[in-house]
Amino acid sequence: MSASNSKPARLSRQRIEEDRKLKLSVIEPEPVSGGDDGEVEVEDPCLETERMERRLVRKIDIRLCTIAGVLCSLNLLDSGIISSASVTSIFEDLGLGVGNRYSVSILVYTVASVAFQMPATLLVRMLGPRVMFFLITVGFGIITLCTAFIQNYKQMIVLRVLLGIFQSAIFPGLSYLISTWYTRREQQLRYAFLQSGEVTIVGLGAFLNYGLNHLDGKAGLRGWRWMFLVQGLLAIVIGFVTYLWIVDFPENSHKSFHFLTAEEQAFAETRISDDRGDVKAEDFSLFHSCLVHFTDLKLYGFCILFFCQNIISTGLSYFLPIILQSGMGFSSDQSILLSAPPYFYAVIPVIISSIVGDRYQLRGLVITFNCICTITGFSLLGFSTQVAVRYVGTYLATGAYVSNWAAMNAYQANNIVGQWKRATFAASITACNGLGGIAGSFIFRQNEAPRYMTAIWVSIASHILIIAIVALCTMYFRFANRKQKKGTLLLERTVGFRYTY
Secondary structure, three states, X not given: OOHHHOOOOOOOHHHHHHHHHHHHHHXXXXXXXXXXXXXXXXXXXXXXXXXXXXXXXXXXHHXXXXXXXXXXXXXXXXXXXXXXHOOOOHHHXXXXXXXXXXXXXXXXXXXXXXXXXXXXXXXXXXXXXXXXXXXXXXXXXXXXXXXXXXXXXXXXXXXXXXXXXHHOOHHHHHHHHHHHHOOXXXXXXXXXXXHHHHHHHHHHHHXXXXXXXXXXXXXXXXXXXXXXXXXXXXXXXXXXXXXXXXXXXXXXXXXXXXXXXXXXHHHHHHHHHHHOOOOOOOOOOHHHHHHXXXXXXXXXXXXXXXXXXXXXXXXXXHHHHHHHHHHOOOOHHHHHHHOOHHHHHHHHHHHHHHHHHHHOOOOHHHHHHHHHHHHHHHHHHHHOOOHHHHHHHHHHHHHHHHHHHHHHHHHHHHOOOOHHHHHHHHHHHHHHHHHHHHHHHHHOOHHHOOOOHHHHHHHHHHHHHHHHHHHHHHHHHHHHHHHHHHOOOOHXXXXXXXXXX
């Protein structure tokens, strides 16, 4: 019987832990094999617990990581559509070729998203993921669909602002939700699943945009209008699927549609309690639940990391087709198609680096390695004279920055405790991530084609800064862990908690 059809397991943390220990102590010996002498091998009770945990994690993966990857793709769906449209007739149809209008259209979207990320992420906690993600996904789809029918630049700006508002909770909300379901040793790979789903769908979207662009003139609509129309309808459908498929927070998983049994919910809560003890949210208070966390210096370090990261993320995601067309000489159709393979390639490094990061509990070292790969990629893009080498540079840069999304999310989520603190950190970090997007929307300048040296140098410098911030955080985390080990410092107000670096 599913948890949705039964009463929630109202067990205290102490009761859950006692039940778990009791199960381990009273499991009946299970005969595995026997010989003529009557000897019976007894299965280790810990193996049964491990199997139960694997089943539970697999169940969570299927219900959460799948839909999270699809929803997170909405973060890049917009950039995929507008970047593909940028090499069609949209500049002439809407007057985007005048001055910096194209960059401004990206800017207003990002500003609106940044402004609403904190309240929107808190609403995910208050209203629940099912309701919140349903509303914002359907709203996102309706606005995207309406963009297909705009007639001028001013109308586009209005819809871009609304789109940014509805998009604001997607990434921080999903990052927060994933961090509540998994132990610290499991998180980076799950963020990698999220990123893999996101970039795969975005890559497929490039092929879809290529096909839709060939509908140019059908039903009186230009090719770029078909891109917004079709993908807006897809987003609306995804919104209704989300309401049925996505899961609630662990302590409210019985509200999810046919998900966990009462016993599985209790076990899921126990796993998180054993790992860091913050399975349930405290009563909300603006100061103690939110504002007080701005006194934690880690927040500002993490914010700088994401700001620098999104400078190049936004630049590449919005301008890659333009780079391919104006910077490398490819045609409009070729630019749309060639913008997809780097995203497919990114799945490989993000999964491999996340497996290594989770297995060996390495966060800072993985981030540093990815930064070096990003710097190498931009160096190839900026300083090589061969088109093939420059195109390879887009692979290295894209794969590395996508990998660092997973690594950085695990880095910050591993080193904080508390439900409201996670929500506050997720919203604040994503807001600064958005500010990086504002900077990223202006670093690729049309008059600097084909080299785009401003973008190259800004990207290299930002990732050198990331390496420096990670080095400082690592030194502090090691120092704090040594003091915790000696018993002279309590980290995150949690007994036994140690930083992961």
